[in-house]
Amino acid sequence: MRKETALTSMVTGMVLWGFANPFSDISMSYMSPAEGYFLESVAGALAFILIVALIPRLRKNIGEIPWRLAIPLGLVMPGLCFYLGNIGYQYGTVTIGVILLSTEVMFTALGGAFILGEKLSPKAFMAILMGMVGVVIVGVNGQVNNPETAGQVVHLFGTEVSAGLVGALGFITSAFFSGLYAVYVRKYAADVDIIGLTIGQLVSGAVFGIVVFFAAGLDFASMYARPTGFWAAIVAGLLGSAFAFLFFNMASEHVTTRQTAMTLNLIPVIAIAAGAVLGRGIPTVVQVLGAAIVLASLFFLETDDESDSAVEITPVQN
Numbered sequence: 001m002r003k004e005t006a007l008t009s010m011v012t013g014m015v016l017w018g019f020a021n022p023f024s025d026i027s028m029s030y031m032s033p034a035e036g037y038f039l040e041s042v043a044g045a046l047a048f049i050l051i052v053a054l055i056p057r058l059r060k061n062i063g064e065i066p067w068r069l070a071i072p073l074g075l076v077m078p079g080l081c082f083y084l085g086n087i088g089y090q091y092g093t094v095t096i097g098v099i100l101l102s103t104e105v106m107f108t109a110l111g112g113a114f115i116l117g118e119k120l121s122p123k124a125f126m127a128i129l130m131g132m133v134g135v136v137i138v139g140v141n142g143q144v145n146n147p148e149t150a151g152q153v154v155h156l157f158g159t160e161v162s163a164g165l166v167g168a169l170g171f172i173t174s175a176f177f178s179g180l181y182a183v184y185v186r187k188y189a190a191d192v193d194i195i196g197l198t199i200g201q202l203v204s205g206a207v208f209g210i211v212v213f214f215a216a217g218l219d220f221a222s223m224y225a226r227p228t229g230f231w232a233a234i235v236a237g238l239l240g241s242a243f244a245f246l247f248f249n250m251a252s253e254h255v256t257t258r259q260t261a262m263t264l265n266l267i268p269v270i271a272i273a274a275g276a277v278l279g280r281g282i283p284t285v286v287q288v289l290g291a292a293i294v295l296a297s298l299f300f301l302e303t304d305d306e307s308d309s310a311v312e313i314t315p316v317q318n
Helices: 003-027 033-054 056-063 067-091 094-101 104-114 122-145 163-188 194-215 220-224 227-252 257-264 266-277 285-302 305-311
Strands: 153-156 159-162
Touching (some): 003 033, 033 194, 033 227, 056 194, 067 094, 067 163, 067 227, 094 266, 094 285, 104 122, 104 163, 266 285
């Protein structure tokens, strides 16, 4: 694949992820996180397998699935990442979510330093701290000003916790696991078939979704009876799982980590714009300030020349 084509494919994957976010948010207005994850994971896995089966040059990858790696990675991504993201969307908004989820770049950098021994320069460290300040601003302001959860509490372990705080924590923990996933993919997936790995991941994620379905006592007929949430979850699964993974993984071995990291910034921009069009909320002035701080910190982190050589050894492949 030519570098220009690979970059276009990478950008396409990011745009699809951006569009998937508001649909996840819509589905969480009608579904529980478990219901949404079940629909997203199963729809995404089935669609991806169908795509691979219909494309001759990809069909051979069905027999090259590295299950020992795919299963744990699939339980993390899409598994925990998507499920925790749904918890975030149940109590938060697209604006809050995509900014907090974008911090996966920071967690990836920290994971690279502590797990892979990559160099983390003072500039990169300050950029991460700067980003965390922006995250706090976005999260706290979203908790206070989200009309959907204002005054609501969630009972956790016998304690009342603000619903907005639970949503913010859902997003941040999802970003944490996403960053951790990226680090371990960088460490272990360099010598495996990427399409085969993706099939294994999505199948593992779907099996996790089916386990959640039965463990939570979900009812498919009940989910189908809420068509807005049902189809929004299906669309989120198709865009954010099947098609985004296809474009992203096909491009990942042909672009640098810096290009990958820079294009990640498209996700919050697309998601906030799409969310506004779909009526999922306009960011407040304070949220815009916090978002600007986060995006600026990501820019400084991704343009850090001192850590460039360490970061670009092996491209991140999701």
